[in-house]
Amino acid sequence: MTDSQRVLVLGGGIGGQVAATRLKQKLGRDARVTLVERSETFVFAPSLLWLMVGKRTPATISRNYSSFSRRGIEVVHATVTAIDSAASAVETETGRLEYDYLVIALGAALDPDRIPGLAEHTHHPYDLASAERLRDALAGFQGGQVTVAIASLPYKCPAAPYETAMLIDGYLRRRGLRAKSRIEMYTPEPLPLPVAGPVAGHSVAAELGRRDISFHPRSQLEAVEPGALRISGESIAHDLAVVIPPHRPPDVVAQSGLGGPGGWIAVDRSTLRARPGNVYSIGDNTAIPLENGMMLPKAGVFAHAEAEVVAENIARRIGGDLSETAFDGHGTCFLETGGGKAGLARGDFYASPLPDVSMYRPGRSWHAAKIGFEQYWLRRLL
Numbered sequence: 001m002t003d004s005q006r007v008l009v010l011g012g013g014i015g016g017q018v019a020a021t022r023l024k025q026k027l028g029r030d031a032r033v034t035l036v037e038r039s040e041t042f043v044f045a046p047s048l049l050w051l052m053v054g055k056r057t058p059a060t061i062s063r064n065y066s067s068f069s070r071r072g073i074e075v076v077h078a079t080v081t082a083i084d085s086a087a088s089a090v091e092t093e094t095g096r097l098e099y100d101y102l103v104i105a106l107g108a109a110l111d112p113d114r115i116p117g118l119a120e121h122t123h124h125p126y127d128l129a130s131a132e133r134l135r136d137a138l139a140g141f142q143g144g145q146v147t148v149a150i151a152s153l154p155y156k157c158p159a160a161p162y163e164t165a166m167l168i169d170g171y172l173r174r175r176g177l178r179a180k181s182r183i184e185m186y187t188p189e190p191l192p193l194p195v196a197g198p199v200a201g202h203s204v205a206a207e208l209g210r211r212d213i214s215f216h217p218r219s220q221l222e223a224v225e226p227g228a229l230r231i232s233g234e235s236i237a238h239d240l241a242v243v244i245p246p247h248r249p250p251d252v253v254a255q256s257g258l259g260g261p262g263g264w265i266a267v268d269r270s271t272l273r274a275r276p277g278n279v280y281s282i283g284d285n286t287a288i289p290l291e292n293g294m295m296l297p298k299a300g301v302f303a304h305a306e307a308e309v310v311a312e313n314i315a316r317r318i319g320g321d322l323s324e325t326a327f328d329g330h331g332t333c334f335l336e337t338g339g340g341k342a343g344l345a346r347g348d349f350y351a352s353p354l355p356d357v358s359m360y361r362p363g364r365s366w367h368a369a370k371i372g373f374e375q376y377w378l379r380r381l382l
C-alpha cells in the first residue's frame, strides 16, 4: 500500500458524503480523500416536503461540512468545471485536482427553463429556496384548485410528487380548507411509481383516491400560462400549481465524455464503475437500466448503498485486493401520506424479470421511521 493514493469525490450530497466518509474510515492515512462541493451548506432533500407544510425550518434540515474536515477529509468548496478522465484530472473554479480514483456524485440538475413560464408561474419543493416559496404560498392559500404535476421523466425520488400531493391534502385539512379545495395530480407515468410494478402503483393511486385527490396518469404538461397549465391538449385553471420541474444531468457530467443515455453516466450496475476503470459514478448522475426497460430510480437510498459498495471496492484495490463487492439493487423508500403517517416501499430492483417490490400500508410507525432516517442523516452522518 502507498500513501500517495488520491481519491477524489465530486459532490457532497448523499452519495458523496457516504463515499468520502467510508473511504476515510477504511483507508485512514493510506489515502488522501478530497470532497469537492460547490455549496457551503448541505440540505437534506427529503425534509423539504416537511418544510413545505411548516414542519421544518431551513436550519433544522441544513448542515455545514465542518465535520468532514475534522475526520481528515479535505473539503474543497468549488464548482467542478471539467472532468478529464483521460488525464485523471478534474478542473474546478479554484484549480486542477489530479486523482488515482474518482467518484462522481454530482446529482441531477433541475431544468425549469426548459418549459417557458414554469419558473414564474408555478411552485415546487425540490430545492430549499423553492420549497420556502411554496411554504409561503400555501400559508397564504385560502382554498381553491391545487394542481400538482410532474413535468417530465426522469425526476428525483419516484414517491416525492405523490407525497407532495398528500402532504398538501393533510395541510389543507389541518387548516380547515380542504372542503373549499380540489387537488388534482397529473403525471406522464401510467401509474405512480411505475418502476416498482402495478401492485405498488395501484396502492399509491388508492391512497390518493382515499384523500379525494383526482389522479390523471399519462398526462403530458405542454405549456404554462398564468393561472393555467396546458396538459395533454387541455387548459387546466388553478389557484396554486406545484410542478416538479424537468431534470437533466449537470453540464459537467454531460460534457465529460462519460455520458450514456440522455447524458447520464453509464456504469457497470454491480460495481458502479464507469470507463476508464478508476472512475466510479453513483447516485442521481448515473443511469442504470433495469430488466423491465425502466431506469433505477434516482433516490438517496440507492446513492447511499452505491457509495458503500464503491468505497469498499476502492479501499480493497488500494490495499491490493482485486476482489469486488456488488451493489444488489435493494432499496427502501418511505412515502409520507400526511396526518403523521407514512407507507413504505421495499424491494429488489435488480430482480429478474421485474423488480420485486412490496408495499406496506401507511401507519404512524413508518412515519416515525422516516424521522429516524432524517435524524441519522442530520445528526450521525454529518
Ligand SMILES: Cc1cc2nc3c(=O)[nH]c(=O)nc-3n(C[C@H](O)[C@H](O)[C@H](O)COP(=O)(O)OP(=O)(O)OC[C@H]3O[C@@H](n4cnc5c(N)ncnc54)[C@H](O)[C@@H]3O)c2cc1C
Residues within 6 Å of the ligand: 010, 011, 012, 013, 014, 015, 016, 036, 037, 038, 039, 045, 046, 047, 048, 049, 078, 079, 080, 081, 105, 106, 107, 108, 125, 126, 127, 156, 157, 160, 250, 252, 282, 283, 284, 285, 298, 299, 300, 301, 302, 303, 333, 334
Ligand atoms: C423533495 C425531495 C424528496 C426526496 N425524498 C427522498 C426520500 O424520501 N428517499 C430517498 O431515498 N430519496 C429522496 N429524494 C432523492 C434524494 O435526495 C436524491 O436522490 C439524492 O440526494 C441523490 O444523491 P446524490 O449524491 O446522487 O446527489 P445529491 O444529493 O443531489 O448531491 C449532489 C451534490 O453535488 C453538488 N454539485 C452539483 N454540481 C456540482 C459542480 N459542478 N461542482 C461542485 N458540486 C456540484 C451539489 O451541490 C450537491 O451537493 C428526495 C429528493 C427531493 C428533491
